[in-house]
Amino acid sequence: MNTKILQTLSLVLLLSTSLYAVQSTKVNEHTNYTANVVPKKMTVQEKKQRFRDLVVPAVNKVYADLDAKYAAAKVKVDSGKMDADIKKLMKSYSAKNPQDLLTRMKPHAKSVAIAQAAMESAWATSRFTRVATNLFGVWSFNKNEPRVAAGEKRGKKTIYVKKYSSVEDSIRDYYRVLATGRVFGAFRAQKMRSNDPYKLVKKLDKYSEKGAEYGKELTSMIRYNRFYEFD
Numbered sequence: 001m002n003t004k005i006l007q008t009l010s011l012v013l014l015l016s017t018s019l020y021a022v023q024s025t026k027v028n029e030h031t032n033y034t035a036n037v038v039p040k041k042m043t044v045q046e047k048k049q050r051f052r053d054l055v056v057p058a059v060n061k062v063y064a065d066l067d068a069k070y071a072a073a074k075v076k077v078d079s080g081k082m083d084a085d086i087k088k089l090m091k092s093y094s095a096k097n098p099q100d101l102l103t104r105m106k107p108h109a110k111s112v113a114i115a116q117a118a119m120e121s122a123w124a125t126s127r128f129t130r131v132a133t134n135l136f137g138v139w140s141f142n143k144n145e146p147r148v149a150a151g152e153k154r155g156k157k158t159i160y161v162k163k164y165s166s167v168e169d170s171i172r173d174y175y176r177v178l179a180t181g182r183v184f185g186a187f188r189a190q191k192m193r194s195n196d197p198y199k200l201v202k203k204l205d206k207y208s209e210k211g212a213e214y215g216k217e218l219t220s221m222i223r224y225n226r227f228y229e230f231d
Contacts, residue, residue, distance in 0.1 A: 132163040
């Protein structure tokens, strides 16, 4: 085998290994990483692995908790039982009726949450992540809640984002935003028809000023990084 062929095979092997490293879905649930400290020097692979270690276990935990609460509420609603707990949940989720409550409570695909966190937080390296543990760029409209000023304004008005005490709290509130926000009705309806992340992201055009392009970017994010494996 001549030198050129050997060099070509070596290059192919190197590229294949690098691609696998970038797309790896390996998660270390006992990571020493923290959201507010970002290492100054990281390779792309290290940055993505840090993100997975910080975010995926938290998404799994929040999803399991929300899914259990949804299942418990569904048993009561399906039986026609309208007890104090269901009424309290309806008020908390701004639900119009018990069926609407279930639509709002059912958690959507984990891959969508992970992909949005990656995009909105620049793989958990953004300023909002570091100073506010805010992975999704969720805004604050309440001056009495923990929050930080964004680096931009809308006209003369200062924009604030919520400040969370943990990655888990940020993810939990993100799920709540999509469960209660008026503009996410189509997303919630799609969630009840299918858990397919590629169908779901098409209904997130209201989440970003990018509109329909936002869903396309999320689709690429999920596919390339194999986030669908977490579903």
